[in-house]
Every structure is written in C-alpha cells, then in structure tokens.
Amino acid sequence: MSCLFIFIALVLSSCVFGSLTTSATALDQTCGNKVVNTIVVDQSGSSGKFRKVQDAIDSVGLGNDLWIKIKVKRGVYVEQVTIPMNKSCIIVEGEGQRVTTITYNGNKATDVSTTFTSHPSYVVVRNLSIMNTYNRLDSLPTTTSNGMSWNIKPAVALNVYGDKSAFYDCDFLGLQDTLWDNQGKHHFKNCYIEGAVDFIFGQGQSIYEDCKINATAGALASKVALGYITAQGRQNPSDPSGFVFLRGSVSGSTSVYLGRAYGPFSRVIFIQTELSSVVHPLGWDSWHCDAHKWSLTYAEVECKGAGSDMSGRVPWIDKLSYSAAKQRFSISNFIDQDGWISNIPSF
Template sequence: MLVVASLLAAVFAFAAPKPDTVVAADGSGDYTSLQEAISKAPMKTDPATPRWVIFVKAGTYTERIYVQRERGNIHVIGEDARKTVVAYHLNANLLGEDGKPIGTFRTPTVQIDGDGMLWENITLANTAGPVGQALALRADGDRLEFRKVRFLGWQDTILVNRGRHYFEDCYIEGHVDFIFGAATAFFNRCHIHVLRNGYITAASTPKDTAHGYVFADCKITGAEGVLAYLGRPWRDFAKTVFLRTDMSAAVRPEGWNNWNKPPAEATTFYAEFGSTGPGANDAARVKWAKPLTAEQAAALTPAAVLGGEDGWNPAVRP
C-alpha cells in the first residue's frame, strides 16, 4: 500500500496545473490567438509567485509570439505536443520596410524576453524551409524551461541568446548551427535530428563563463546519408559538452570543426563522456577536443550548470 500511495503521489505531483485561460483555434476557449492570451496575462515577474497558466488546445496557430520582460512568469502548456503547433515562416533574406534583409535575429516564431517562463507539450516551428537563417525560438530571458517541446526548423532553429535555459525530453531538428548563441543551456534526454549535412551547435559562450551547452543522456539521429559535426565555434570561447549521448552514424568521426579558425582550437571547450553508438568514435575525434573524467562528467548536473547565484535547479519540479 505504501508503494501504491507513493506512486499516486508522484503522479498527482506532476499533474497538469489548472489553467487560468484557454486558447483554442476553433473559438471554444477564451482566445483564438496565443499571442493575445500572453499579452493579456498579468504582469507577474516574481519567481516566488505561481505562474499564469495558459492551456492551448490542439490546432495550428500561424502567428509570431513575443513575450515581453514584464510578462515572463507564464506556463504555456499544449494539449498534444504534435497536434498543438505554433508556426511562422520568416527568414533572414526577406526584405524589411527599409528594403534591406531583415536578418537572422528578426525571424523567430517565438521570442521570449521575460524571465521564468515554462513551455510544455507543444510544437514551435519555423516553416520557411531550407532558405537560410530562420528561427523557431529566440530565448533572451532567464530561467526558461522547455519540456516535451518540439522545435522544427532548418538553419538556426534555436537561438539561446542569453540567460539560462533548460530543455527536457525535447525534439530539435535542423541542419546548420541549429542550436546556437551565448546562453548557458542544459539539454536533458533530448532527441537531436539532423536534416542535412551541417553542424548541430554553434555556441558563442562569452569568455570566462563557466558553462555553455551541456547535452546529457540525449540521442542524435539524422536523415539517410547525413553527416554532421557536433559543433563549431561561433565565438572563440565556445563551450559544448555531450554526456552519455546515443550518437548515430550521422555524427562525423572527427566530431568537431574549428570554423576555419585554428586559434579557436586552443580557446574552445568541446568535450564528451560516455557516449555510445556508431557516431561516438573517441579515437577519431579531433585532438583538440577535451576528454572528461567520470568525476568531471558526474559534476555536470542541471543544478551545477544552471544554478547561478539564485541556486536554480529546474530538474526538480515544484
């Protein structure tokens, strides 16, 4: 009986929270637009207060989403990760009102400036296709969480621009630099899928920053015949680590690329530990990648990587 009680307690502890508002494309909710629901959410930025919960019913929401800093403390939860889709189609080569290309940073389907947001059970997509840089997500807030979220795109799918971010049980696809930026991010049990030959990560970790990206217990797959690098340094002090990751043959034997910047080989921190599969070829890796000991790998927990001054540990749900 004690075991059953413990299991029931665990189930109810992670039950979906009661929504404060409902978004439904068919008009059966409070709003038909997710952006409208976010814009009408209260300005609750204190992380000690409960998040404002927005439930999004299954449907395709063709819109761009912007979350301002004053409305960050929000939980967006979809009805079904595959059937609840937020999608848009901007790409960097489109011309703006000034007649010039809008550039990468103005293309995101979802842009988050607010802190403390949680997205769960939903798809965020940029549907522009293989036409250049086209972001599904631009993350500029701090303490952002993504759980069971599907990120769809091609080039530059996810920009983790600054702050600390946690991804758990997510699916992320692309083909060139499709996880990039200067933030500190932890990817826990995520599925990374490579669509064409390219590069999975392009970190721009600032100098003297303790951590860049950590991928733990993840899986890397690719389309047939695809070959991809684990990463290349957008900036010279890029930091990216893969721990206990199942790597298919889509991962190139050499693993890492210096982006035609030989000096970056001495300043980057690219490391692996305990990975498996045909793409986990320690003997063939570039010599400037860093080996990790079991002790060093064990120390790279979400709490250690993301804790910061406030001791944030998103791996433990309240």
C-alpha cells in the first residue's frame, strides 16, 4: 500500500501530566452537561423497552442536541451498531467491561463490517466491551473444511469518525485493524485494546490515557510472527492528527513494533508507558513511506520496562523531551482546548 493510496483512502494540566485541565477559552457547552433522558436496553426483556442496542439508537430523534444515555444491561449483544451523523449527544453505557459486550463477526470491507461505528461528534461510550470475533476466536480453525489455509483479514471492532468523542473503561478486541481511530479529537481512558496487526490505526487526533495495550494473535499466533500496534495516517506537517499514549502499558505474546507509517507524516508518541519485552528492538517501521522517514514523528518519552531500551531503535526516531511533550501533547493542549471533556456528564 503506497503513501498516495493511503492518502486517498483517508481523505474520505495540573501538576500531574495529562490531568483534565481546560484552556482559557470558553467552555464548549454543546449538548449541555446533564442527561435529559435514559433509554434502557435489556436483551432478557425483563427491563427496558429495547432488546437491541441499535433499536435504542434508532429511537433517538434526528438532530438530537441534548445528552441522551442508552443504558445497556449485562449480556452479549450480537449485532452491528451504528450511530448516524445526525444523532449527536449520545452516551452508550454498559454495566462493565466483559459484563456488557457488543460483538459481531465481520470480515468484509472495513467500512461495512465494523462492530460499532460512530459518525457524529459528541459521543461517549463507557463500561462495555466491543469485539470483532473474526480471526480471534479460540475455536477458530487455521484451515477451512476444504484444506485451504485461513486468511487473516482486517476486522474492525470500533470505527470512530466524529469529533470530540470519548471512550472510558472499555475493551476493544480484535486481531487486525481492531480500532479505527478514523478522524477527529478523541479521548480514550482506562481502556483495554487487543490485537496484533495495525490494531490502532487511522487519522485521529487522540490521547490514550492509562490504557492497556495487549499485542496478541490468540489462536492465530503461528500466523503472526511480528505485529504492529499503530498505523497512524498523518498526511502533512499542518495535519493536527496523531496518537498519544499517556502512561498505560504495552504487553502481550506477539512481538510488535510500536508503529508503522500509514502516512508520510505519521505521528505517535508514547509517554511514561510501561513497555514489556514484546516491543521489537527497532521500535518503529517506516513501511511504504521510507522516503519520508525523517518526516515521521515517533517518540518514546520517559518510558520504562524491558521493552523501553532505546539502544537498538531506528535512527530517525524523534528525540522529544518530557517538557516539550508535556507542552505539546497534554490533554488540555492537544485535544481539549475548549473544555469539551469537562462538559461530559458524570455517571
């Protein structure tokens, strides 16, 4: 896949670094700061009006501009969920990671086989698991019934297009292309993200705060000798996008690069992250954008752990200081300049 092809595909603090401070500009009051209505989803039918998450979303009025909570009771919901562009200000809330799960077995084009797709701005998802089971079930055969080898294909769990969207205490599980951080400013906090190949990718402008990254191919470990955590698609120097990993950890069972270039100005920063021995000594891969490798912004700032040894890293890695990282990539400066995060209703 060339950089040109990628471009065409993508065109469609307080004392503690990373605290949720707001800038001096006026707060973004879109959607208000209170939930005005709660819709309950219960697949057992014992409570709530709806048995499917998508039915509850469909019931929200077009042009919605006040926070509506969709409370999803415990259970495994086998369905594709899409929040359309004209339905902002929606909170989808489960009862806990691995307690409430939305899952689907999609393996066609990434834009139509995603388990959970969010199009509008101002969407919050919390306390649930989102999974694409394709290529990751423990019971998945490595060969088909006719003896042909099983092909690993992109299978997206989450695709987020909308600006100013947040994901708290969620699991995202897949193998290839698990989380499509497509575009817009996003805040992921206390999340668990699992996969092996480009499993956090896209052109989003996002901070992953205190997230656990698990690099594993599961049942297909023998098919994936080497993986990649990120494939970030920044296209030019003025493009504000980038992935910032603040604290959290990288672990797993599959050797992985921290990232490979999904665009000629790809940008990924790991700050104070615990890196286990699964991180490949080279750390980063310029992929099909080798001619632009000195334009890539890849940095590891005050990371620790067995995988944080910088002596074998690629020579074109960024030498970013902690003070510079704090200034440029804090939550308040990178994604929350107008305080939209502070306006999200509490539980």
